[in-house]
Amino acid sequence: MLAILRRDFRSYFNSPIAYVLIGLFICIMSLFFVDSLNAGVANFSSNFISSMSFMLLFIVPILTMRSFSEDKKSGTEVLLLTSPVRLSQVVLGKYLAATAVFLVLTAVSLVFPLVLLIYGKPDGATLFSAYLGFILLGMVFISVGVFASSLTENQIVAAIITFVSLFTLTSFSYIGSYVGGLVGKVLNWLAFMEKYYEFSAGIIDITSIIFMLSFAVVFVFLTVRILERKRWSQG
Amino acid sequence: MIEIQNLTKDYGKIRALDDVSFTVEKGEIVGFLGPNGAGKSTTMNIITGFISSTSGTVRVAGYDVLENPVEVKKHIGYLPEQPPLYPDMTVSEFLDFCAELKKVPRREWKSQKKDIMELVKVTHVSHRLIRNLSKGYRQRVGLAQALVGSPEVLILDEPTVGLDPKQIIEIRKLIKALGKKHTIILSTHILPEVSAVCDRVIIINKGRIAAVDTPENLSRKLSDFSRFTITVAGPEKRVREILQGVDGVKEVSVGGKPAEDETSFIVEADKDRDVRRPIFNQLAAAGYPILELKSMNLTLEEIFLQLTTTEAKEAV
Amino acid sequence: MKMDFFRKRSFKYGSYSVVMTVVVIAVIVMVNVILGFSGISKRLRFDITRNKMFSISQQSIDMVKSLDRDVEIFILSSESSYSNIMVKEVVNQYVVHGNGRVIGPRYVDLDKDPTFISKNFDPDQVKGINTGDIVVRSGKNMRVLNNQDFMEVSYDYYGGAQVTGLKVEQAFTSAIRSVTAEKTATVYFVSGHGEYKSDELSQLKTTLTLNNYNVETLTLTSPVPGEVDVLFFPSPTSDLLGSELENLLAFLERGGDAVFLFDVQSTIQQLPNFNDAFSRYSLQLNYDLVNEFSQANYLKENWMIRPMVYMTDVTKHLNPDQLFIYLPMSRSIGLLSENKQNLEISPLFGTTDNSTSVDLNTGAQRFGPFLLGALSELEIGLNNHSRIALVGNCTFITDDYISELGDNGSRYIVSILNWMQERTDEVLVPAKSLERPPLNMTQQSRVLVFFLLTAVIPLVIIGTGLFVWIRRKNL
């Protein structure tokens, strides 16, 4: 697992992709961060908070599209699947590699709270929980992306599937309020954005943490099942 | 070491493998021979646990591929048809990754890496990106990858494809040498490769095993008549009559005319009769001297064609 | 036979995989459902904000802990579209600490269930209710809270309003107290002097009952019984008899409170005995009619005054929108210059400079500003006060008026009574400040940071990427 994690992580940083993603993320988020600067307020504006999650909709598909698709295409899938490594470890390695890149991005974005800290006295606890929410949301999104990438050998297709799924996932609370009833309840329950906003407001909900991690686990698990299918299915 | 029983594989409606069974003993080098689409790669993919079979069992080193995939994979080094290489890594990085993947102890790996790179002659490109390597070098890196961790079983799908003739010979030598310690299955289209390297040949056609034997035995067994060429000084027509008159000779054809009054004939005779003596006696009696008499067994190539081509079979 | 065999195997692994997948997902879903829908989840939320934005004070916690009856909280919105995260969290806190007494929040989507209000709520108690409002109910008592109730508003010099804090907790705690409280005080409506009749003031009485006041009637012919807390005079038109004045003064002197409301009278009648009583509080009721000429302070007619409402202890707990009161045909209140040490007077309503009054006796005209209502608090002994409110208008609490111009007037009266009774429904904790931590940057450093964040850092990162890539590209 560590081998795959390390390799994929390096591969992201040996190509320009990770740098470009991080650079663009910082650049675009800075434009929203200016709100805080201009208002002279040492906290994140609600625009900034929602843009962070919105950016993830674009970053994650690009980050995860290569996970399995690239291996399928270049034939290295054989190498992974015929090495003495359990499938779950392979998937976990890939998942954690993408997550690690995402964490690097998150770490670089700490320049924003740093600016607040230098020039003011922000509410550190709230900033912390905002970041916790962001990381959890990223982990959920990445699990969906890795899953999508295990379905196809075409990276573009994988990215599109991921984007569409994430978009649907994030609009669940809107859909939920239209649908109503039990379906609406379930959709509300799955509304990650709400949970993310709660975190960013400074509320840490242990059930939300468990829920989001479970969601990621389910998708990682489903990815393992998808890949394992190849081992026993008829053709 | 490898036991394969009643292996069948369907791709939808296409039956790629049909009831294939064979075993490979420890230390053997087995050649997998067959035309395109015969099912060689499919068999190898199933043995290595990359894809599933529709039915049948595969056991490697006593472990069932389906039940104990990780154990089986520990024993196998696999070079698939398309070498599994990450183009964005250098050769050295890639081999390190493979070693980690196969859990080669770090201390062993240092010397092993050096050995492997020297064996397949990639030491001087070890710091180059795989993307920028030539086809032959990529093939070599692929082979190196299979050797990482010196697994007991090597499964090599067309290992010499894309190599230059000198390399081909070297790799063959290498495989032969590896065969002393490892059990090897290799697939190829190149027949001399099989006779040069393999202890045993499995000829496969349209998903069925057509023949299994040593290269020599195969040649011998498959010739159900002996053939030889004979060059005689004398008029072609007369000599032919004499040859055809000999008891046991089945067919005579002209193979060439080395000189004005010399003719080469290809004679096919019953396998259990030695027709050489009567031919000598009769030609001598007729006053036509035999300039050359050469036994001519079937080449593997011809056997292969016979076994795998329908026309050839009908001719037999 | 072979087909059967492979079917069996594929089936074996296939069904194993499916079963395993289903089981694993089911277990994970179960765990989350149990966590999410049981009470545990409410306890697993932590407010980590620096000023405890989403937490309630110990005072409120103690209050809900000691509840002896159930309180239900309804949010009149669909759950997903209700986005006031602070209300959600605060309600959650009451539920967590309420030992099962606080139930909810129950979300009611009025679009889906338009008859919910009429089926479940008493129309008298939820007047003017709207989507997005919140109902706190206990038994038959209910209280409506809206966003206005949650905001602390401060006014600048020019009357501009600004939200400076949030008092969600304060609103909920007082609502819960009020719906669960026993009736604590009784308001005695005095009759016998041509006052408004009971059926002309039914709305006011309902409002008083809703606010936990008992309503009774009384005459002053005999001494005022000891259990009487407040006397209420809805516009007497004739004066007190001498004996009645004695009874009233006796009541006031032992610390009793009274509210006097007087409409303009067409008959020229002096009320010397009333004024005698008021003079003890340095107040005086004038026999005049006030006209307002400042555009913003009257409605159509000059006598339809929208008075300036002074910020006092009475208005402290009213919403800004509840301060819109019209006083049709009012008389002015005079302040007697007599300076008494143990007396404190605070104005309630007033007119602008641009107003006049006509004395109905003499026809003399005076110019404003005028006082239209005032409070006076007389200290009688240690911790004993007598408080009166005198307002030169009573029309603004009648049913006729309320049906046309709303019930802000009666709410205001309740506020006066609460002040008199020293009701501490209100929560003492300060509102949560909306003030945000400031960022001390010079314009220069702002530009520098902006430049650093939008250009330098991204370019350095992307540049590093290109460098790494190009260097490796030709390896």
Ligand SMILES: Nc1ncnc2c1ncn2[C@@H]1O[C@H](COP(=O)(O)OP(=O)(O)OP(=O)(O)O)[C@@H](O)[C@H]1O
């Ligand atoms: N993924 C697949 N889907 C459908 N059919 C396939 C698939 N892979 C292989 N086949 C079919 O299975 C048969 C055997 O293929 P295989 O690749 O094993 O042949 P091969 O002996 O390796 O041929 P070659 O010498 O060309 O490498 C072929 O008919 C091929 O078309």
Ligand SMILES: [Mg+2]
């Ligand atoms: Mg092949």
